[in-house]
Amino acid sequence: MAEIQELERIASQVRRDIVRQVHAVQSGHPGGSLGCTEFFVALYFDILKHQPKPFSMDGEKEDLFFLSNGHISPVLYSTLSRSGYFDVSELKTFRKLNTRLQGHPTTHEGLEGIRIASGSLGQGMSVAIGAALTKKLKGDNRWVFSLHGDGELQEGQIWEAAMYAAANKVDNLICTIDANGQQIDGSTDDVLSMGSIAQKFTAFGWEVMSIADGNNMQAVADGLNKAKDLTGKGKPVCIVMHTEMGYGVDFMQGTHEWHGIAPSDEQLANALNQLEETLTDY
Amino acid sequence: MKKYTNQGSKDTRSGFGAGLTELGKTNPNVVALCADLTGSLKMGDFKKNNPDRFFQVGIAEANMMGIAAGLTIGGKIPFTGTFANFSTGRVYDQIRQSIAYSGKNVKICASHAGLTLGEDGATHQILEDIGLMKMLPGMTVINPCDYNQTKAATMAIADYDGPVYLRFGRPKVANFTPEDQTFEIGKALMLQEGTDVTIVATGHLVWKALEAAEILAEKGIQAEVINIHTIKPLDGNAILKSVAKTGCVVSAEEHQMYGGLGESISGLLAQNDPHPQEFVAVNDSFGESGTPDQLMEKYGLSTANIITAAQKAISRK
Incomplete structure:
Protein backbone atom coordinates (compact mmCIF):
# COMPACT_ATOMS: atom_id res chain seq x y z
CA MET A 1 0.00 0.00 0.00
CA ALA A 2 1.23 3.45 -0.91
CA GLU A 3 2.06 5.87 1.90
CA ILE A 4 -0.89 8.17 2.58
CA GLN A 5 1.39 11.20 2.78
CA GLU A 6 2.74 10.44 -0.68
CA LEU A 7 -0.80 10.12 -2.07
CA GLU A 8 -1.71 13.45 -0.48
CA ARG A 9 1.29 15.09 -2.13
CA ILE A 10 0.16 13.74 -5.52
CA ALA A 11 -3.37 15.02 -4.83
CA SER A 12 -2.05 18.53 -4.27
CA GLN A 13 -0.41 18.45 -7.69
CA VAL A 14 -3.53 17.00 -9.34
CA ARG A 15 -5.55 19.89 -7.91
CA ARG A 16 -3.04 22.35 -9.37
CA ASP A 17 -3.39 20.59 -12.72
CA ILE A 18 -7.20 20.83 -12.51
CA VAL A 19 -7.39 24.58 -11.92
CA ARG A 20 -4.61 25.30 -14.42
CA GLN A 21 -6.30 23.25 -17.16
CA VAL A 22 -9.64 24.96 -16.65
CA HIS A 23 -8.09 28.42 -16.34
CA ALA A 24 -6.01 28.07 -19.51
CA VAL A 25 -9.01 27.47 -21.74
CA GLN A 26 -11.53 29.36 -19.56
CA SER A 27 -13.90 26.43 -19.60
CA GLY A 28 -14.41 23.08 -17.92
CA HIS A 29 -15.63 21.71 -14.61
CA PRO A 30 -13.39 22.36 -11.62
CA GLY A 31 -15.86 21.80 -8.75
CA GLY A 32 -16.56 18.08 -9.10
CA SER A 33 -12.98 17.45 -10.20
CA LEU A 34 -11.53 18.97 -7.02
CA GLY A 35 -14.05 17.09 -4.88
CA CYS A 36 -13.06 13.72 -6.35
CA THR A 37 -9.29 14.20 -6.31
CA GLU A 38 -8.67 11.90 -3.34
CA PHE A 39 -10.73 9.19 -5.04
CA PHE A 40 -8.80 9.39 -8.31
CA VAL A 41 -5.39 9.50 -6.67
CA ALA A 42 -6.15 6.63 -4.31
CA LEU A 43 -7.59 4.61 -7.18
CA TYR A 44 -4.81 5.11 -9.74
CA PHE A 45 -1.82 5.27 -7.36
CA ASP A 46 -2.87 2.64 -4.84
CA ILE A 47 -5.91 0.51 -5.58
CA LEU A 48 -5.93 -0.35 -9.28
CA LYS A 49 -3.78 -3.05 -10.81
CA HIS A 50 -3.22 -1.39 -14.15
CA GLN A 51 -0.72 -0.99 -16.96
CA PRO A 52 -0.45 2.54 -18.34
CA LYS A 53 2.06 1.59 -21.05
CA PRO A 54 1.42 0.13 -23.48
CA PHE A 55 -2.23 0.92 -23.00
CA SER A 56 -4.55 -1.95 -23.85
CA MET A 57 -8.19 -1.24 -24.63
CA ASP A 58 -9.12 -4.77 -23.58
CA GLY A 59 -7.34 -4.43 -20.23
CA GLU A 60 -7.11 -8.17 -19.63
CA LYS A 61 -5.92 -9.07 -16.13
CA GLU A 62 -6.15 -5.37 -15.25
CA ASP A 63 -8.65 -3.56 -13.06
CA LEU A 64 -10.80 -1.25 -15.17
CA PHE A 65 -12.24 2.14 -14.31
CA PHE A 66 -15.09 3.93 -16.07
CA LEU A 67 -15.92 7.58 -15.43
CA SER A 68 -19.65 7.97 -16.00
CA ASN A 69 -19.91 11.65 -15.03
CA GLY A 70 -17.51 12.62 -17.81
CA HIS A 71 -17.62 16.35 -17.17
CA ILE A 72 -15.05 15.98 -14.38
CA SER A 73 -12.50 15.19 -17.09
CA PRO A 74 -9.80 17.55 -15.65
CA VAL A 75 -9.20 15.24 -12.66
CA LEU A 76 -9.22 12.16 -14.89
CA TYR A 77 -6.75 13.66 -17.38
CA SER A 78 -4.40 14.85 -14.65
CA THR A 79 -4.48 11.49 -12.87
CA LEU A 80 -3.98 9.51 -16.07
CA SER A 81 -1.02 11.63 -17.14
CA ARG A 82 0.54 11.68 -13.66
CA SER A 83 0.30 7.88 -13.53
CA GLY A 84 2.00 7.45 -16.90
CA TYR A 85 -0.69 6.97 -19.54
CA PHE A 86 0.47 10.01 -21.52
CA ASP A 87 2.85 12.93 -21.08
CA VAL A 88 1.76 15.58 -18.60
CA SER A 89 2.60 18.31 -21.13
CA GLU A 90 -0.49 17.23 -23.07
CA LEU A 91 -2.62 18.75 -20.28
CA LYS A 92 -1.85 22.07 -21.99
CA THR A 93 -4.13 21.06 -24.83
CA PHE A 94 -7.24 20.47 -22.69
CA ARG A 95 -10.40 21.48 -24.60
CA LYS A 96 -8.42 23.13 -27.40
CA LEU A 97 -8.88 22.44 -31.11
CA ASN A 98 -7.31 19.13 -32.27
CA THR A 99 -6.74 17.94 -28.70
CA ARG A 100 -7.05 14.37 -27.50
CA LEU A 101 -8.25 15.84 -24.19
CA GLN A 102 -11.77 16.63 -25.34
CA GLY A 103 -14.17 18.50 -23.06
CA HIS A 104 -15.64 15.14 -22.14
CA PRO A 105 -13.53 11.96 -22.32
CA THR A 106 -13.59 9.94 -25.53
CA THR A 107 -11.92 6.96 -27.15
CA HIS A 108 -12.34 8.73 -30.47
CA GLU A 109 -8.97 10.50 -30.39
CA GLY A 110 -7.07 7.48 -29.08
CA LEU A 111 -6.21 8.92 -25.67
CA GLU A 112 -4.55 6.22 -23.58
CA GLY A 113 -6.52 5.31 -20.47
CA ILE A 114 -9.99 6.01 -21.90
CA ARG A 115 -12.14 3.00 -22.74
CA ILE A 116 -15.54 4.65 -23.36
CA ALA A 117 -16.90 8.07 -24.19
CA SER A 118 -18.91 9.70 -21.42
CA GLY A 119 -20.56 13.05 -20.87
CA SER A 120 -24.17 12.36 -21.65
CA LEU A 121 -25.03 11.15 -18.18
CA GLY A 122 -26.31 7.85 -16.89
CA GLN A 123 -24.56 5.47 -19.29
CA GLY A 124 -21.40 4.41 -17.46
CA MET A 125 -22.91 1.90 -15.05
CA SER A 126 -24.27 -0.18 -17.93
CA VAL A 127 -20.89 -0.07 -19.65
CA ALA A 128 -19.12 -1.10 -16.45
CA ILE A 129 -21.53 -4.02 -16.07
CA GLY A 130 -20.76 -5.15 -19.62
CA ALA A 131 -17.02 -5.02 -18.98
CA ALA A 132 -17.52 -6.91 -15.72
CA LEU A 133 -19.52 -9.61 -17.54
CA THR A 134 -16.73 -10.03 -20.08
CA LYS A 135 -14.24 -10.48 -17.24
CA LYS A 136 -16.45 -13.19 -15.77
CA LEU A 137 -16.82 -14.92 -19.16
CA LYS A 138 -13.05 -14.95 -19.57
CA GLY A 139 -12.24 -16.07 -16.05
CA ASP A 140 -10.45 -12.76 -15.42
CA ASN A 141 -10.81 -12.13 -11.69
CA ARG A 142 -9.88 -8.43 -11.63
CA TRP A 143 -12.36 -5.71 -10.66
CA VAL A 144 -14.35 -3.13 -12.58
CA PHE A 145 -14.79 0.28 -10.92
CA SER A 146 -16.96 3.19 -11.94
CA LEU A 147 -17.74 6.67 -10.68
CA HIS A 148 -21.08 8.47 -10.91
CA GLY A 149 -22.30 11.85 -9.78
CA ASP A 150 -25.17 11.96 -7.31
CA GLY A 151 -27.14 14.24 -9.62
CA GLU A 152 -26.50 11.71 -12.38
CA LEU A 153 -28.63 9.20 -10.47
CA GLN A 154 -31.65 11.15 -11.72
CA GLU A 155 -31.12 9.43 -15.09
CA GLY A 156 -33.36 6.38 -15.47
CA GLN A 157 -30.74 4.20 -17.14
CA ILE A 158 -28.81 4.10 -13.85
CA TRP A 159 -31.68 2.22 -12.24
CA GLU A 160 -32.08 -0.15 -15.18
CA ALA A 161 -28.40 -0.96 -14.68
CA ALA A 162 -28.69 -1.19 -10.90
CA MET A 163 -31.56 -3.66 -11.24
CA TYR A 164 -29.64 -5.78 -13.76
CA ALA A 165 -26.39 -5.94 -11.79
CA ALA A 166 -28.09 -7.17 -8.65
CA ALA A 167 -30.40 -9.63 -10.40
CA ASN A 168 -27.47 -11.15 -12.25
CA LYS A 169 -25.00 -11.13 -9.34
CA VAL A 170 -22.40 -8.94 -11.05
CA ASP A 171 -20.20 -9.08 -7.95
CA ASN A 172 -16.90 -7.99 -9.51
CA LEU A 173 -18.25 -4.45 -9.84
CA ILE A 174 -17.65 -1.50 -7.50
CA CYS A 175 -19.67 1.62 -8.35
CA THR A 176 -18.89 4.76 -6.39
CA ILE A 177 -21.36 7.61 -6.09
CA ASP A 178 -19.80 11.05 -5.61
CA ALA A 179 -22.31 12.35 -3.08
CA ASN A 180 -21.50 16.05 -3.03
CA GLY A 181 -25.14 17.09 -2.88
CA GLN A 182 -24.75 19.58 -5.73
CA GLN A 183 -25.71 19.80 -9.38
CA ILE A 184 -25.75 22.60 -11.94
CA ASP A 185 -28.96 24.29 -10.87
CA GLY A 186 -28.37 24.00 -7.14
CA SER A 187 -28.40 21.38 -4.41
CA THR A 188 -29.62 17.93 -5.39
CA ASP A 189 -32.31 18.26 -2.73
CA ASP A 190 -33.63 21.42 -4.37
CA VAL A 191 -33.41 20.25 -7.98
CA LEU A 192 -34.85 16.76 -7.54
CA SER A 193 -34.64 15.27 -4.10
CA MET A 194 -33.60 11.63 -4.27
CA GLY A 195 -34.10 10.61 -0.67
CA SER A 196 -31.58 8.10 0.63
CA ILE A 197 -29.17 6.94 -2.06
CA ALA A 198 -27.87 4.18 0.21
CA GLN A 199 -31.37 2.86 0.92
CA LYS A 200 -32.22 2.94 -2.77
CA PHE A 201 -29.20 0.80 -3.74
CA THR A 202 -29.83 -1.50 -0.78
CA ALA A 203 -33.42 -1.96 -1.92
CA PHE A 204 -32.14 -2.73 -5.42
CA GLY A 205 -30.10 -5.57 -3.94
CA TRP A 206 -26.63 -4.07 -3.77
CA GLU A 207 -24.05 -4.31 -1.02
CA VAL A 208 -23.82 -0.68 0.09
CA MET A 209 -21.11 1.02 2.13
CA SER A 210 -20.15 4.61 2.68
CA ILE A 211 -17.05 6.73 2.84
CA ALA A 212 -18.02 9.45 5.26
CA ASP A 213 -15.17 11.81 4.31
CA GLY A 214 -14.34 11.40 0.65
CA ASN A 215 -11.75 14.18 0.93
CA ASN A 216 -9.71 12.28 3.49
CA MET A 217 -7.11 10.18 1.65
CA GLN A 218 -6.86 7.55 4.35
CA ALA A 219 -10.64 7.17 4.47
CA VAL A 220 -10.90 6.85 0.69
CA ALA A 221 -8.09 4.30 0.40
CA ASP A 222 -9.49 2.28 3.31
CA GLY A 223 -12.97 2.48 1.83
CA LEU A 224 -11.90 1.25 -1.59
CA ASN A 225 -9.97 -1.64 -0.02
CA LYS A 226 -13.00 -2.54 2.05
CA ALA A 227 -15.16 -2.47 -1.07
CA LYS A 228 -12.86 -5.00 -2.72
CA ASP A 229 -13.36 -7.28 0.28
CA LEU A 230 -17.13 -7.04 -0.20
CA THR A 231 -16.97 -8.29 -3.80
CA GLY A 232 -17.29 -11.90 -4.87
CA LYS A 233 -20.26 -12.54 -2.62
CA GLY A 234 -23.08 -12.44 -5.11
CA LYS A 235 -23.81 -8.71 -4.98
CA PRO A 236 -22.51 -5.64 -6.79
CA VAL A 237 -20.95 -3.09 -4.43
CA CYS A 238 -21.99 0.54 -4.14
CA ILE A 239 -19.91 3.11 -2.26
CA VAL A 240 -21.71 6.29 -1.29
CA MET A 241 -18.75 8.65 -1.01
CA HIS A 242 -19.44 11.98 0.63
CA THR A 243 -17.29 14.75 -0.80
CA GLU A 244 -17.27 18.50 -0.89
CA MET A 245 -17.43 20.08 -4.30
CA GLY A 246 -14.42 22.32 -4.93
CA TYR A 247 -12.45 20.83 -2.02
CA GLY A 248 -8.95 22.22 -1.57
CA VAL A 249 -9.61 25.70 -2.94
CA ASP A 250 -11.40 27.71 -0.26
CA PHE A 251 -13.47 29.96 -2.48
CA MET A 252 -14.66 27.04 -4.66
CA GLN A 253 -15.53 24.77 -1.78
CA GLY A 254 -19.02 23.53 -0.90
CA THR A 255 -21.01 25.34 -3.57
CA HIS A 256 -22.48 24.41 -6.93
CA GLU A 257 -21.34 27.79 -8.29
CA TRP A 258 -18.04 26.29 -9.49
CA HIS A 259 -19.61 23.32 -11.24
CA GLY A 260 -18.67 24.62 -14.65
CA ILE A 261 -16.95 27.98 -14.17
CA ALA A 262 -13.31 28.82 -14.87
CA PRO A 263 -11.20 30.94 -12.49
CA SER A 264 -9.85 34.36 -13.52
CA ASP A 265 -6.09 35.11 -13.44
CA GLU A 266 -6.40 36.43 -9.89
CA GLN A 267 -8.50 33.52 -8.74
CA LEU A 268 -6.02 31.09 -10.28
CA ALA A 269 -3.15 32.73 -8.37
CA ASN A 270 -5.20 32.56 -5.18
CA ALA A 271 -5.99 28.86 -5.79
CA LEU A 272 -2.40 27.93 -6.60
CA ASN A 273 -1.26 29.62 -3.39
CA GLN A 274 -3.38 27.10 -1.52
CA LEU A 275 -1.98 24.08 -3.38
CA GLU A 276 1.65 23.06 -3.04
CA GLU A 277 3.51 22.21 -6.24
CA THR A 278 4.67 18.75 -5.19
CA LEU A 279 5.47 17.36 -8.61
CA THR A 280 6.50 19.69 -11.39
CA ASP A 281 3.78 21.77 -13.04
CA TYR A 282 3.32 20.82 -16.69
CA MET B 1 -35.23 -11.88 -68.54
CA ALA B 174 -40.35 -14.50 -50.69
CA ASN B 175 -37.04 -16.27 -50.08
CA PHE B 176 -35.25 -16.13 -53.41
CA THR B 177 -31.54 -15.41 -52.92
CA PRO B 178 -29.08 -18.33 -52.81
CA GLU B 179 -28.84 -20.34 -49.63
CA ASP B 180 -25.05 -20.53 -49.86
CA GLN B 181 -24.43 -16.85 -50.69
CA THR B 182 -21.42 -14.93 -49.46
CA PHE B 183 -22.52 -11.64 -47.96
CA GLU B 184 -20.22 -8.75 -48.81
CA ILE B 185 -20.95 -5.63 -46.72
CA GLY B 186 -21.29 -2.54 -48.92
CA LYS B 187 -21.69 -4.33 -52.23
CA ALA B 188 -24.74 -3.72 -54.41
CA LEU B 189 -26.19 -6.80 -56.07
CA MET B 190 -27.29 -6.59 -59.70
CA LEU B 191 -30.41 -8.75 -59.88
CA GLN B 192 -31.74 -7.84 -63.30
CA GLU B 193 -30.08 -5.94 -66.13
CA GLY B 194 -32.07 -3.41 -68.11
CA THR B 195 -31.71 -0.24 -70.13
CA ASP B 196 -34.75 1.97 -69.48
CA VAL B 197 -34.89 2.58 -65.75
CA THR B 198 -32.91 1.58 -62.66
CA ILE B 199 -34.91 0.32 -59.68
CA VAL B 200 -32.84 0.43 -56.51
CA ALA B 201 -34.59 -1.44 -53.70
CA THR B 202 -33.79 -2.54 -50.18
CA GLY B 203 -35.31 -5.03 -47.74
CA HIS B 204 -38.83 -6.27 -48.38
CA LEU B 205 -39.14 -4.05 -51.46
CA VAL B 206 -36.53 -6.00 -53.43
CA TRP B 207 -38.91 -8.85 -54.30
CA LYS B 208 -41.59 -6.32 -55.23
CA ALA B 209 -39.05 -4.60 -57.50
CA LEU B 210 -38.45 -7.89 -59.30
CA GLU B 211 -42.20 -8.39 -59.67
CA ALA B 212 -42.49 -4.86 -61.05
CA ALA B 213 -39.65 -5.46 -63.52
CA GLU B 214 -41.44 -8.52 -64.86
CA ILE B 215 -44.66 -6.59 -65.47
CA LEU B 216 -42.75 -3.66 -66.96
CA ALA B 217 -41.05 -6.07 -69.37
CA GLU B 218 -44.46 -7.15 -70.62
CA LYS B 219 -45.07 -3.47 -71.38
CA GLY B 220 -41.78 -3.28 -73.27
CA ILE B 221 -39.83 -1.51 -70.53
CA GLN B 222 -36.49 -3.03 -69.56
CA ALA B 223 -35.89 -2.26 -65.89
CA GLU B 224 -32.56 -2.79 -64.19
CA VAL B 225 -33.01 -4.02 -60.59
CA ILE B 226 -30.34 -3.48 -57.94
CA ASN B 227 -30.55 -4.90 -54.43
CA ILE B 228 -28.97 -2.51 -51.94
CA HIS B 229 -28.64 -4.53 -48.76
CA THR B 230 -26.07 -2.11 -47.35
CA ILE B 231 -27.41 1.42 -47.16
CA LYS B 232 -24.25 2.70 -45.53
CA PRO B 233 -21.62 2.54 -46.85
CA LEU B 234 -23.56 2.90 -50.10
CA ASP B 235 -22.18 1.26 -53.24
CA GLY B 236 -22.29 4.54 -55.16
CA ASN B 237 -20.31 3.27 -58.14
CA ALA B 238 -22.82 0.53 -58.89
CA ILE B 239 -25.73 2.98 -58.77
CA LEU B 240 -24.00 5.69 -60.81
CA LYS B 241 -22.96 3.18 -63.47
CA SER B 242 -26.50 1.87 -63.79
CA VAL B 243 -28.16 5.29 -63.86
CA ALA B 244 -25.66 6.52 -66.47
CA LYS B 245 -26.96 3.69 -68.66
CA THR B 246 -30.70 3.92 -67.94
CA GLY B 247 -31.01 7.68 -67.39
CA CYS B 248 -33.45 7.53 -64.44
CA VAL B 249 -33.98 5.81 -61.13
CA VAL B 250 -36.67 4.60 -58.73
CA SER B 251 -35.76 4.03 -55.10
CA ALA B 252 -37.96 1.62 -53.14
CA GLU B 253 -37.92 1.07 -49.39
CA GLU B 254 -40.16 0.39 -46.40
CA HIS B 255 -39.14 3.63 -44.67
CA GLN B 256 -39.83 7.34 -44.63
CA MET B 257 -38.79 9.18 -47.77
CA TYR B 258 -36.89 11.59 -45.54
CA GLY B 259 -33.73 9.95 -44.30
CA GLY B 260 -33.98 6.73 -46.23
CA LEU B 261 -32.13 4.96 -49.03
CA GLY B 262 -33.79 7.19 -51.63
CA GLU B 263 -32.37 10.29 -50.01
CA SER B 264 -28.88 8.75 -50.02
CA ILE B 265 -29.28 8.06 -53.75
CA SER B 266 -30.48 11.63 -54.40
CA GLY B 267 -27.39 12.97 -52.67
CA LEU B 268 -25.18 10.68 -54.69
CA LEU B 269 -26.77 11.71 -58.00
CA ALA B 270 -26.83 15.41 -57.14
CA GLN B 271 -23.12 15.38 -56.41
CA ASN B 272 -22.09 13.26 -59.39
CA ASP B 273 -24.59 12.85 -62.20
CA PRO B 274 -28.11 14.25 -61.74
CA HIS B 275 -30.98 12.27 -63.26
CA PRO B 276 -34.71 12.04 -62.57
CA GLN B 277 -35.61 10.03 -59.47
CA GLU B 278 -38.93 8.78 -58.15
CA PHE B 279 -39.41 7.63 -54.56
CA VAL B 280 -41.37 4.61 -53.41
CA ALA B 281 -41.36 5.31 -49.68
CA VAL B 282 -43.66 6.54 -46.94
CA ASN B 283 -44.41 10.21 -47.45
CA ASP B 284 -43.94 11.92 -44.07
CA SER B 285 -46.55 9.88 -42.27
CA PHE B 286 -46.93 7.46 -39.37
CA GLY B 287 -48.38 4.03 -40.04
CA GLU B 288 -51.46 2.40 -38.48
CA SER B 289 -53.00 -0.99 -37.70
CA GLY B 290 -53.76 -3.36 -40.55
CA THR B 291 -52.39 -6.42 -42.28
CA PRO B 292 -48.96 -6.03 -43.86
CA ASP B 293 -50.36 -6.22 -47.39
CA GLN B 294 -53.10 -3.69 -46.65
CA LEU B 295 -50.60 -1.28 -45.19
CA MET B 296 -48.08 -1.63 -48.01
CA GLU B 297 -50.85 -0.82 -50.46
CA LYS B 298 -52.34 2.07 -48.49
CA TYR B 299 -48.96 3.73 -47.94
CA GLY B 300 -47.82 3.33 -51.53
CA LEU B 301 -45.25 0.56 -51.20
CA SER B 302 -46.80 -2.03 -53.51
CA THR B 303 -45.56 -3.57 -56.75
CA ALA B 304 -48.04 -1.36 -58.62
CA ASN B 305 -46.51 1.73 -57.01
CA ILE B 306 -43.05 0.73 -58.26
CA ILE B 307 -44.42 0.26 -61.78
CA THR B 308 -46.08 3.68 -61.76
CA ALA B 309 -42.93 5.29 -60.36
CA ALA B 310 -40.80 3.67 -63.07
CA GLN B 311 -43.07 4.95 -65.83
CA LYS B 312 -43.03 8.43 -64.33
CA ALA B 313 -39.25 8.43 -64.00
CA ILE B 314 -38.89 7.39 -67.65
CA SER B 315 -41.28 10.16 -68.71
CA ARG B 316 -39.10 12.75 -66.97
CA LYS B 317 -35.91 11.79 -68.83
Missing part, protein backbone atom coordinates in the same frame (compact mmCIF):
# COMPACT_ATOMS: atom_id res chain seq x y z
CA LYS B 2 -33.78 -13.58 -65.48
CA LYS B 3 -36.34 -15.41 -63.36
CA TYR B 4 -36.13 -15.61 -59.61
CA THR B 5 -37.93 -18.37 -57.76
CA ASN B 6 -39.44 -18.08 -54.34
CA GLN B 7 -38.04 -21.11 -52.52
CA GLY B 8 -40.80 -20.78 -49.94
CA SER B 9 -41.73 -17.66 -48.02
CA LYS B 10 -40.01 -17.12 -44.69
CA ASP B 11 -39.58 -14.24 -42.26
CA THR B 12 -36.27 -12.40 -42.27
CA ARG B 13 -36.17 -12.46 -38.45
CA SER B 14 -35.87 -16.24 -38.68
CA GLY B 15 -32.90 -15.71 -40.98
CA PHE B 16 -31.34 -13.66 -38.21
CA GLY B 17 -32.09 -16.37 -35.65
CA ALA B 18 -30.56 -19.03 -37.88
CA GLY B 19 -27.45 -16.94 -38.48
CA LEU B 20 -27.05 -16.28 -34.78
CA THR B 21 -27.42 -19.99 -34.04
CA GLU B 22 -24.61 -20.70 -36.51
CA LEU B 23 -22.41 -18.05 -34.91
CA GLY B 24 -23.02 -19.69 -31.57
CA LYS B 25 -21.35 -22.80 -32.92
CA THR B 26 -18.53 -21.17 -34.86
CA ASN B 27 -17.50 -17.99 -33.02
CA PRO B 28 -16.92 -18.28 -29.25
CA ASN B 29 -16.63 -14.49 -28.92
CA VAL B 30 -20.19 -13.85 -30.07
CA VAL B 31 -22.56 -13.02 -27.21
CA ALA B 32 -26.23 -12.03 -27.46
CA LEU B 33 -28.46 -9.72 -25.45
CA CYS B 34 -32.21 -9.44 -25.60
CA ALA B 35 -34.76 -7.09 -24.04
CA ASP B 36 -37.62 -9.52 -23.37
CA LEU B 37 -38.26 -10.45 -27.02
CA THR B 38 -36.32 -13.69 -27.36
CA GLY B 39 -39.15 -15.46 -29.16
CA SER B 40 -39.95 -12.57 -31.49
CA LEU B 41 -36.28 -12.23 -32.44
CA LYS B 42 -35.84 -16.01 -32.86
CA MET B 43 -32.93 -16.01 -30.42
CA GLY B 44 -34.16 -19.08 -28.53
CA ASP B 45 -31.75 -21.57 -30.08
CA PHE B 46 -28.73 -19.39 -29.35
CA LYS B 47 -29.93 -19.00 -25.79
CA LYS B 48 -30.49 -22.74 -25.37
CA ASN B 49 -27.15 -23.71 -26.90
CA ASN B 50 -25.09 -20.97 -25.22
CA PRO B 51 -26.69 -20.02 -21.90
CA ASP B 52 -23.48 -18.44 -20.61
CA ARG B 53 -23.27 -16.18 -23.64
CA PHE B 54 -26.89 -15.01 -23.61
CA PHE B 55 -27.95 -12.04 -21.50
CA GLN B 56 -31.63 -11.42 -20.82
CA VAL B 57 -31.74 -7.75 -19.81
CA GLY B 58 -35.48 -7.33 -19.38
CA ILE B 59 -37.44 -4.37 -20.71
CA ALA B 60 -34.50 -2.00 -20.41
CA GLU B 61 -33.12 -1.22 -23.84
CA ALA B 62 -30.88 1.68 -22.79
CA ASN B 63 -29.11 -0.57 -20.31
CA MET B 64 -28.82 -3.26 -22.98
CA MET B 65 -26.94 -0.91 -25.33
CA GLY B 66 -24.57 0.16 -22.55
CA ILE B 67 -23.88 -3.40 -21.43
CA ALA B 68 -23.23 -4.35 -25.05
CA ALA B 69 -20.69 -1.53 -25.35
CA GLY B 70 -18.97 -2.73 -22.18
CA LEU B 71 -18.89 -6.36 -23.31
CA THR B 72 -16.69 -5.39 -26.26
CA ILE B 73 -13.95 -4.35 -23.83
CA GLY B 74 -12.10 -7.64 -23.59
CA GLY B 75 -13.04 -8.76 -27.09
CA LYS B 76 -16.61 -10.02 -27.02
CA ILE B 77 -18.86 -9.39 -30.04
CA PRO B 78 -22.32 -8.50 -28.71
CA PHE B 79 -25.48 -8.86 -30.80
CA THR B 80 -28.42 -6.94 -29.27
CA GLY B 81 -31.95 -7.98 -30.13
CA THR B 82 -35.20 -6.07 -29.89
CA PHE B 83 -37.72 -4.39 -32.20
CA ALA B 84 -36.34 -1.76 -34.57
CA ASN B 85 -38.24 1.00 -32.76
CA PHE B 86 -36.61 0.11 -29.43
CA SER B 87 -33.24 -0.51 -31.12
CA THR B 88 -32.93 3.03 -32.44
CA GLY B 89 -35.16 5.93 -31.41
CA ARG B 90 -35.59 4.78 -27.84
CA VAL B 91 -31.85 4.42 -27.30
CA TYR B 92 -30.39 6.90 -29.75
CA ASP B 93 -28.14 8.69 -27.28
CA GLN B 94 -26.84 5.43 -25.81
CA ILE B 95 -25.94 4.21 -29.30
CA ARG B 96 -24.48 7.58 -30.23
CA GLN B 97 -22.17 7.97 -27.24
CA SER B 98 -21.42 4.49 -25.89
CA ILE B 99 -21.32 2.64 -29.23
CA ALA B 100 -20.82 4.86 -32.29
CA TYR B 101 -18.65 7.65 -30.85
CA SER B 102 -16.81 5.11 -28.70
CA GLY B 103 -16.21 2.93 -31.78
CA LYS B 104 -17.49 -0.23 -30.14
CA ASN B 105 -17.95 -3.51 -32.01
CA VAL B 106 -21.66 -3.90 -31.26
CA LYS B 107 -24.17 -5.43 -33.68
CA ILE B 108 -27.58 -3.80 -33.20
CA CYS B 109 -30.07 -6.32 -34.57
CA ALA B 110 -33.52 -4.89 -35.15
CA SER B 111 -36.65 -6.82 -36.01
CA HIS B 112 -40.21 -5.80 -36.87
CA ALA B 113 -39.05 -2.79 -38.85
CA GLY B 114 -41.48 -0.81 -40.94
CA LEU B 115 -45.17 -1.14 -41.76
CA THR B 116 -45.11 -4.92 -42.17
CA LEU B 117 -45.14 -5.28 -38.41
CA GLY B 118 -48.86 -4.97 -39.08
CA GLU B 119 -51.61 -4.84 -36.52
CA ASP B 120 -49.57 -3.43 -33.59
CA GLY B 121 -49.77 -0.07 -35.31
CA ALA B 122 -47.68 3.08 -35.52
CA THR B 123 -46.17 2.97 -32.02
CA HIS B 124 -44.16 -0.05 -33.11
CA GLN B 125 -43.85 0.55 -36.87
CA ILE B 126 -40.68 2.59 -37.02
CA LEU B 127 -40.09 4.15 -40.43
CA GLU B 128 -37.26 6.46 -39.37
CA ASP B 129 -34.63 3.98 -38.19
CA ILE B 130 -32.48 3.88 -41.33
CA GLY B 131 -32.19 7.66 -41.23
CA LEU B 132 -31.35 7.72 -37.54
CA MET B 133 -28.67 5.10 -37.92
CA LYS B 134 -27.10 6.26 -41.19
CA MET B 135 -26.52 9.72 -39.72
CA LEU B 136 -24.18 8.31 -37.07
CA PRO B 137 -20.53 8.54 -38.15
CA GLY B 138 -18.97 5.10 -38.51
CA MET B 139 -22.25 3.19 -38.35
CA THR B 140 -22.81 0.49 -41.00
CA VAL B 141 -26.49 0.09 -41.95
CA ILE B 142 -27.71 -3.19 -43.45
CA ASN B 143 -31.25 -4.12 -44.57
CA PRO B 144 -31.27 -7.54 -46.24
CA CYS B 145 -34.11 -8.65 -48.51
CA ASP B 146 -34.99 -12.20 -47.52
CA TYR B 147 -34.37 -15.08 -45.13
CA ASN B 148 -31.23 -16.41 -46.82
CA GLN B 149 -29.67 -12.99 -47.13
CA THR B 150 -30.48 -12.05 -43.54
CA LYS B 151 -28.85 -15.25 -42.32
CA ALA B 152 -25.76 -14.56 -44.43
CA ALA B 153 -25.63 -10.94 -43.27
CA THR B 154 -25.91 -11.94 -39.61
CA MET B 155 -22.91 -14.21 -39.97
CA ALA B 156 -20.91 -11.69 -42.03
CA ILE B 157 -21.19 -8.82 -39.57
CA ALA B 158 -19.53 -10.89 -36.83
CA ASP B 159 -16.34 -10.81 -38.93
CA TYR B 160 -16.49 -7.04 -39.43
CA ASP B 161 -14.94 -4.90 -36.69
CA GLY B 162 -17.21 -1.93 -35.97
CA PRO B 163 -20.77 -0.95 -35.06
CA VAL B 164 -23.50 -2.31 -37.34
CA TYR B 165 -27.24 -1.75 -37.55
CA LEU B 166 -28.93 -4.85 -39.01
CA ARG B 167 -32.60 -4.34 -39.91
CA PHE B 168 -35.10 -7.07 -40.65
CA GLY B 169 -38.80 -7.82 -40.31
CA ARG B 170 -41.69 -9.87 -39.10
CA PRO B 171 -43.74 -11.13 -42.09
CA LYS B 172 -43.07 -14.13 -44.26
CA VAL B 173 -41.74 -12.84 -47.58
